[in-house]
Amino acid sequence: MRVDNTRPLEFSEGDYPQIEYQRRQQYWDSIRLALFTLAIVAIIGIAIGIVTHFVSEDDKSFYFLASYKVTNIKYKENYGIRTSRDFTERSRQIERMMSRIFRRDSSGGNRFIKSHVIKISPDEHGVNIFMVLMFRYPSTSSTVQIKKKIENILYQSLKTKQMPLTINRPSFTLTSIDSKKMRNLLNSRCGIRMTTSNMPLPASSSTERIVNGRQTAVEGEWPWQASLQLIGAGHQCGATLISNTWLITAAHCFRKNKDPHQWIVTFGTTITPPTVQRSLGKIIVHENYRKETNEHDIALAQMTARVEFSNVVQRVCLPDSSIKLPPKTSVFVTGFGSIVDDGPTQNKLRQARVETISTEVCNRKDVYDGLITSGMLCAGFMEGKVDACKGDSGGPLVYDNHDIWYLVGIVSWGQSCALPKKPGVYTRVTQYRTWIASKTGI
Structure with a gap:
């Protein structure tokens, strides 16, 4: 449900048989000896490998x-x-x-x-x-x-x-x-990813994703990713877990339906089956959200019951309002959205590495021609090819700061998907730290 409403958005015997026979026998004895030696070496090698494996595994x-x-x-x-x-x-x-x-x-x-x-x-x-x-x-x-x-x-x-x-x-x-x-x-710290063996998961090296991307490889790789679903209609948007009860998403996800009782939220690397499911009890859309310009495209949703943090469900960190990421900073976007423009929702969570793009470049006439405001952040590549797309809306754009992950953007809008000179536009989270704190205390 990424918004595209600002522009047309994109291996005889001879005479001496006795002698001949003996020469063949010596030849085959040499071959057998060599093969026997190789077999022993191979067995020893395999044994060492097995022992090493089990010692390591132990x-x-x-x-x-x-x-x-x-x-x-x-x-x-x-x-x-x-x-x-x-x-x-x-x-x-x-x-x-x-x-x-x-x-x-x-x-x-x-x-x-x-x-x-x-x-x-x-x-x-x-x-x-x-x-x-x-x-x-x-x-x-x-x-x-x-x-x-x-x-x-x-x-x-x-x-x-x-x-x-x-x-x-x-x-x-x-x-x-x-x-x-x-x-x-x-769990008292945010933005930490852990494997099921309780070992820290380092920063992903993926360079692909949603449009031209790959599925998330490890359960718990992006434990703050959620799926917002309308009861009876399925996945509509992504969202990001910021506490035991609060989620952050895009305001435009609730254009048609703001009734929290009509929504559920799920966690896990697949929509079906989900790892955890909750109902919503409250939806707060930014008071100054404007669908015509996509300004203030941010909303909060509170679950009726808290989630327990684990290796597969965890909150992301919210950034300090003073954090500024320079252009070409590597960031990651995740979601269940389509992998081609107007394609179907994906059941398996997908991810991509993209790069931040300065507001000055993004506001060039041949890019978005002045439509990017201070509350927006551009990320992607000027040559296109990798991007968020429809169904990724409201999902996270995160930044790795020494294996602590921060939410820096919310998938908001763009012209079509992965087009040259039309990168993804995200709600700039740092711009709304005071607003978030005022509504959630976080």
């Missing part, structure tokens, strides 16, 4: 909650807001430091997976840091042994390396936690 994930004080930074109020730039930048600095500590160590370099800052709180001598550390070790390893090894690596680093942050060693505590506790802790 690795187990270990999770720890780390807590410590940092004494050379002062607490800022925005550290309490996990989506703020201050929290994000400080968290990235701390996580990079932990990565350097464990990946440079010869004994732990191949075992450290990732870290995530969960909370930054005030302390009279600086700040308190709470974070999750993830490692992979053989399943026969003892948690106590691993904990001691991790502590030794950290303490040695604090003695011998110059660190950007001053960690108060006596304050450092490390507590083993199970995968459920780890997941619950990470």
